[in-house]
Amino acid sequence: MTAAVIDLGTNTFHLIIARISAAEIEVIYKTNLPVKLGEGKINENLIIPEAFERGLEALKGFNETIKQHDVSIVKAIATSAIRSASNGVDFVKAAKEQAGIAIDVISGDEEAAYIYKGVKATGAITGSALIMDIGGGSTEFILCDSQAVFWKKSYNIGAARLHQAYFNSDPINAPDQAAIVDRIARELTDLKEACALYKPEHLIGSAGAFETFAGMVDGETNIKQVRSAPIEREGYETLSKKLIASSHAEREVMPGLIKLRVDMIVIAAILTNYVLDISGISKMSLSTYDLKMGVLYSLTELERG
Template sequence: MKVAVIDLGTNTFHLIIAELTADDTSICYKTNLPVRLGEGKINDNFIIQEAFERGLLALEKFSLLIKEHEVELVKATATSAIRSAENGSSFVKAAKNYAGIDIEVISGDEEATYIFKGVRATGVINGTALIMDIGGGSTEFIICNKEELLWKKSYNIGAARLMQAFFHSDPITTADQNAITRHLDAELSDLKDVLNLYRPKHLIGSAGAFETFTGMLYPELNLKETKHYPIDIPAYKALSATFIASAHEEREKMPGLIRLRVDMIVMASILTDYILSAGNIEKLSLSTYDLKMGVLADLQN
């Protein structure tokens, strides 16, 4: 059966088309479009008109591709930006009317479960691990081993939310960094408790910013053919420090840093640094599989 999975993220809409058989998943086509759904007012829980229209145009393009590939089943999931927006339900209705796509708005818990299923499918989980998925609107944390999910939670501390609330200077000032740290201290107190309980030493970053970190540290690596990859922590920390100390114009010129992440990578770096320290993490890895592949894994079963 040919299926399409659409992930309507805060920054990017993703489409994967795959052929599912009884025991295999074969990717036929994949693409993404930068829609920046959280632009301007994500912390006011509102999708501005320009972003609303970009989202619908992206879904219209996806709809044409789905027809072209003769897809039999479409699974479209919406996460933080649509979940929290007061006009999110209006977007869901408009998507159905404009592009013929039915969207399921999933909870943070459901999002975390799909992320776990996607990451587990790479084979990277070995022992107790902490999975981290930095989105634009939310960030999910999952503590697990390869057999089961032990704990999960979604927090409204995505890169776009942090940027709109705290990124007041460029390069970001120490004062703004300290404000972010205080915010994370307040928001993530229960995460620290479970980190002390389960003591995972392996942090697995799910796609997104972690693909950027990995791609820039290991430019010879073909990420499209990679399911998971180890990241040297000292090398990551040096890269993170470079991002945090740099201005927008400098980051724009960095090879391997896509335009959509030029500013958000600063927030992703600060957040990742915080977790590495808070969890006393000893091992860091990339998983190129995330929510989308988790949805595919779910459909496979």
């Protein structure tokens, strides 16, 4: 069968179309649009009118593309921005009526489960690992090995939420950094306990900011051509310090840093640094497979019957 998966993220809407058999997944089309659904009032749990309309227009375009590919099943998955928004139900209704897209609003726990399936499919999990997926609205953590999930949780500390709440200086100053770290520390107390219990040896970052980290640390890595790639720890630490110390204007011209992540990458670096610190992990990797591929692999399981 041919399947389409739409990931309605807080910052970006993604569309991926693939031919699925019991044996393999062949991606035949993918695109994304910087919808910025969480713009302005994500911490007030509201999709502002401008973002609401951008989201609908993106879905209308996606539906036209889907019609061109003889798709037999469409899975549109909404995560933090829509599930927490007071008008999220209105957006889901409008998407069905105006764009012909039926949206499944999933829980943070379901989101983490899909992320695990996607990352597992890369073969990057070779021992005890901590998977981290930094979204705009939420961040997911999964403690696992290649056979099972030991612990997983989604937290409302996505990059867009933290950015809107605490990023008030340029470059980000020490008080703003301290406020972010304090918020992260209060939120992640049980993650710290879980890491002490399961002792992960490997941090695997799922797509997003980690694609930027990997690409900027190793400029020769073509992220679009790999399922996973190592992120050299010393190189990451140097990059992290540079990103946090830089101004918006300086980051805008850094090679490998896309416009959508010019500010969000600072939050991602602060969050990643904190997780590395509390977990004691020294090994880092990127998985280019994330929730979208996890949904596709779930459909593969259905094909197997």
